Amino acid sequence: MSVLKGMRVVEGSAFVAVPLAGMTLAQMGAEVIRFDRLGGGLDAGRWPLAPNGQSLFWAGMNKGKKSIALDMKSAEGRELITRIITAPGDDAGLFLTNLRVRGWMDHETLKQYREDLIMVTLTGDRHGRPQVDYTVNPALGIPHITGPVGSEDPVANALPAWDLIAGNMCVSALLAAERHRLRGHGGQEAEIALKDVAAATLGHLGMIGDVTLNSEDRGKSGNALYGAYGQDFVCADGRRVMIIGLTDRQWRGICKATGTTDAMAALEQRLGVSLADEGNRWQFRDEITEILTPWFAQRRVPDFEAAFNDSGLTWSEFRTVREAVAHDPDLSTENPMFSDVMQPGIGTYRTPAHPASFGTTDRLSAQPAPTLGQHTEEILSNVAGCSGTEIAKLFDAGVVQSPEFAKPRNAA
Numbered sequence: 267m268s269v270l271k272g273m274r275v276v277e278g279s280a281f282v283a284v285p286l287a288g289m290t291l292a293q294m295g296a297e298v299i300r301f302d303r304l305g306g307g308l309d310a311g312r313w314p315l316a317p318n319g320q321s322l323f324w325a326g327m328n329k330g331k332k333s334i335a336l337d338m339k340s341a342e343g344r345e346l347i348t349r350i351i352t353a354p355g356d357d358a359g360l361f362l363t364n365l366r367v368r369g370w371m372d373h374e375t376l377k378q379y380r381e382d383l384i385m386v387t388l389t390g391d392r393h394g395r396p397q398v399d400y401t402v403n404p405a406l407g408i409p410h411i412t413g414p415v416g417s418e419d420p421v422a423n424a425l426p427a428w429d430l431i432a433g434n435m436c437v438s439a440l441l442a443a444e445r446h447r448l449r450g451h452g453g454q455e456a457e458i459a460l461k462d463v464a465a466a467t468l469g470h471l472g473m474i475g476d477v478t479l480n481s482e483d484r485g486k487s488g489n490a491l492y493g494a495y496g497q498d499f500v501c502a503d504g505r506r507v508m509i510i511g512l513t514d515r516q517w518r519g520i521c522k523a524t525g526t527t528d529a530m531a532a533l534e535q536r537l538g539v540s541l542a543d544e545g546n547r548w549q550f551r552d553e554i555t556e557i558l559t560p561w562f563a564q565r566r567v568p569d570f571e572a573a574f575n576d577s578g579l580t581w582s583e584f585r586t587v588r589e590a591v592a593h594d595p596d597l598s599t600e601n602p603m604f605s606d607v608m609q610p611g612i613g614t615y616r617t618p619a620h621p622a623s624f625g626t627t628d629r630l631s632a633q634p635a636p637t638l639g640q641h642t643e644e645i646l647s648n649v650a651g652c653s654g655t656e657i658a659k660l661f662d663a664g665v666v667q668s669p670e671f672a673k674p675r676n677a678a
Contacts, residue, residue: 268295269627274649275440276301276351276356277331278371280308281398282426283388283460284364285327286433287440292330293620297667299645300331301347304349305337306638316612325609328635329617334646335639335667342665349650352380359453360444362436364388373455382453384443391461399426402464415488428464435463493521495547498584499556499562507567510580514542519579523570524561524612533557593618602629609634618649642668 273296292298312323330632351361358514359380366387373385390397409420439456489498495511511517521527539546607617617632646652660666
């Protein structure tokens with residue numbers, strides 16, 4: 267038994283946020299049906315790619331879903347999608363999309379077929395214009411506080427933070443709307459804009475208040491932890507580590523582990539400040555770093571790794587993704603979230619399940635993504651309510667597709 271067993275969600279999507287939302291629900295046990303155009307959607311071939319050219323991105327974002335492929339430009343294909351989205355069932359009538367089409371695939375139109383339909387729509391910005399992380403970040407100033415100290419060039423972030431946050435906000439919005447419906451208040455559309463997700467986060471983190479009330483811009487600080495103490499150091503073996511002194515306990519732990527308690531006390535006396543205050547640690551980070559740098563420069567990571575861990579310090583080593591996969595046990599099958607999964611058409615590799623571990627239900631094991639159209643016949647029969655003859659005619663007409671019947675076949 268899984269926490270969302272019995273729930274059916276239909277997904278029409280591309281890019282990161284909404285596919286992530288659907289995959290997250292699937293990993294908690296919902297039946298998630300993804301529909302795509304014949305030949306695959308906008309992200310069917312997105313990088314990174316496996317050696318055979320298949321998209322590892324698509325496989326990663328669609329784990330555990332069911333797939334149907336249709337001619338979305340045809341009247342028959344659109345009618346089928348409508349039937350699938352609005353199919354009956356107390357735990358159905360739930361639709362996630364960032365591909366809303368007015369007059370067809372929008373809430374006003376679809377609710378004519380199911381009054382209690384819940385639809386969660388992700389847009390680029392609140393005006394309906396397209397946006398992605400790589401345009402939202404520059405618009406809101408993040409690249410100008412990212413990068414090396416003294417650099418004037420903006421630095422983009424390789425991690426699509428707003429997509430990831432927005433995807434999980436789509437999940438929470440859908441579950442909140444469903445709870446509202448379960449209390450007898452009917453269906454509704456919830457609309458979320460990617461840029462609003464980013465703008466709200468800036469507000470939550472105090473960054474809007476900062477530039478409103480203070481005259482000095484934050485600027486770039488390299489790898490330093492803003493507002494407290496956190497810094498990277500190069501060790502004697504050329505390896506680089508990051509160590510954090512955000513809290514007083516973390517700070518005292520750094521001083522004790524590196525034997526610099528007396529040196530830091532002397533620095534406090536010279537500056538006339540207490541480094542127990544995290545703001546002071548930030549303000550005088552260069553002086554602190556000057557004391558710590560020789561300690562790391564004289565030691566290899568193995569020289570202090572065990573002591574740092576035994577002391578409960580907050581630290582890590584800088585690694586490439588390849589190195590992390592090879593050496594970090596949290597990215598291995600020692601972690602119950604991971605298992606080695608055979609992805610059809612690609613191969614076997616380590617695949618995560620949902621990160622949450624629920625107390626009264628088992629975590630679902632990681633599942634492969636479907637091949638395009640893998641469940642076309644099943645969905646047409648069990649969800650859209652098509653007869654065998656109807657299904658055969660749809661394949662013959664080229665309206666739908668599956669791996670077994672990628673080409674037309676004779677009608678039954």
